[in-house]
Amino acid sequence: MSEPWGLPLLELARQWLQDTLPAAVIYPSYTPLFLLVLGLVALQYARIARMEAGLYGQPLVPTWHRVLTALAAGLVGGFVGAMVMMATGVVLEPRDALPLWPVALALAFIRPRFMCFAYATGVIGVSALLVGWPDVHVPGLVALVGALHLAEAILVYIDGAEGATPVLARNGRGEVVGGYLMQRFWPVPAAILVLLHMPAPGQGIAMPDWWPLVRPAPLQAADPAAVAVAALPLLAALGYTDVALTAPPGVRSRRMALGLVGYGAALMAMAVLAERHALWAWPAVLASPLLHEAMIFAGLARERWGRPAFGPAADGLRVLWVGPRSQAARLGLEPGDVILTVNGQPVRRPADLRDASGPYAHYLRLEVRRGSRSLTLETNRFDPAAPLGLLLVPPPDEPAQPVIDLGGKRLFGT
Incomplete structure (x- = not known):
């Protein structure tokens, strides 16, 4: 059976399952970090349980159930993210990802939702393009954000409505209507790709000639036969908070998932363009946070001003x-x-x-x-x-x- 676009997808999937996933979860150097991320996710669900207990006298969904379903969905999201990175050929150097978490955590003090890598990439990319610091591969960071949001689209689609909390909300017209607060958090063992110089040609996974689409400049001139692909674990905690007033939670989460697909695909395309034409670097960097904000505000405006699905009934x-x-x-x-x-x-x-x-x-x-x-x-x-x-x-x-x-x-x- 021919492989699509010449990609060895089965071999890439095997590498994630046999090498990257065990490294992210059970290897001694990564297990504490994975447990820390899982603990942070569990704390978020414990907070939701306390909120529901304050509203309704008891949690509507047990915390352990939310954690286990989030863990299962996170493994799916990690697989999707890793496959997107591998298949499209988004290659980074380990130093490229180092500034992401410190900047994201600093932005979280401004607003919690700014902890998303979309905003950290915007800050890092603007600094790198203006003053040359930090020394990072800007197209690769933009592509990483796109790949993670494509993975998050799958998570939101299959799991975004799980355990939604029924609430009363005031919409844009001042009406008190029924709705659902959707809060999901996932531990995601994804991967970043690096290219390693091989002492002997021909080792590693054979990739098509067009691959990779995005990779650091020092490796662009490297002989493809003299390098091998390595997938390094990238542990992430993805979160999704939304409100469903104009539609049931499942419908609302599917709409959001489609928006995330469009956002992720747009960033991936702009990263490829920025790799080939320097003039695209600025649009790609600015699109990372600005398109993210536009996506959020457009969805929220629809919920604020749209016709409520759970408004008061005149006859019952x-x-x-x-x-x-x-x-x-x-x-x-x-x-x-x-x-x-x-x-x-x-x-x-x-x-x-x-x-x-x-x-x-x-x-x-x-x-x-x-x-x-x-x-x-x-x-x-x-x-x-x-x-x-x-x-x-x-x-x-x-x-x-x-x-x-x-x-x-x-x-x-x-």
């Missing part, structure tokens, strides 16, 4: 969240449903729901609107002493304390 009670294995879940209620009547009694506010269901020992009958359909849900096993297990969007005239205000843009971003 809109369901925002249904607890797993709850009475509401067994009854068949879903987020977005509008409860019209309970045991024949119209309901307009949460107190009506409690009053209408209270006199009946075990029977509960709901008339529900789901989209354009009308449904009847009923059960003979209702326990009025136990929680129904759902969250409702209050009517406009009922006092409610919004959990988040979309004017606070500090929260959001990748």
Whole structure:
């Protein structure tokens, strides 16, 4: 079977699985760093659990479940990031990546979301182009940011909506609506590629003639037969914070994933152009933070001003969240449903729901609107002493304390 574009993808995948991943996770020199990153991710999920406990009396999803699913998704993201770097031929020298973490951590003191490498690359690249310090390969850094965001697009697509927290939020028009706060953090064992000079030609993985697309200047004139590809572990903690007001969390995260694909692909293309034409270096460096900001603000503006998916219903009670294995879940209620009547009694506010269901020992009958359909849900096993297990969007005239205000843009971003 012919390999696409002459790339030995199976051999590259084998190298990541057999060499790079074990080095990032279980080798003595990297294990403490991996455990540190995993610990930081666990602390973030513990913070979310405390927030949910303060709002609803208990965490909606166990912390251990969030950590394990994030670890599994992070391994997928690390594989995707490594394969993108290897397949496109983004080669760095180890010194190129050294300034990233210090600058990213310094920027985090300004705003937490500025810890993203997109902003650190912008600062480092501008300094390198203006004054020649630090001595880094600018196109390679831009390409690294693009590759990591392509990997993050996969993570956001498959895992961005996992464990989303239902909240009340105030949108751009001042309305209190239901929505979901999505906060996911992943430990990602990715890789950076380096080229090593070989004492004997012909060793290492054979790559096509066009490869690599981006590599440091000292290696550009090197004989391809005299160098070998080495993948060095790059441990990263990727994070995604967003809000879903105009669509369910899964739809919102998929939209964001598409934006990340476009952003990552644009940076990769600009890095290749900057490698070949110096005039593209400035556009590539500036695009790293500015396009990132534009992507975030465009998505947030859509959520602030778009039509809410979980706004108050004029003729009933809109369901925002249904607890797993709850009475509401067994009854068949879903987020977005509008409860019209309970045991024949119209309901307009949460107190009506409690009053209408209270006199009946075990029977509960709901008339529900789901989209354009009308449904009847009923059960003979209702326990009025136990929680129904759902969250409702209050009517406009009922006092409610919004959990988040979309004017606070500090929260959001990748």
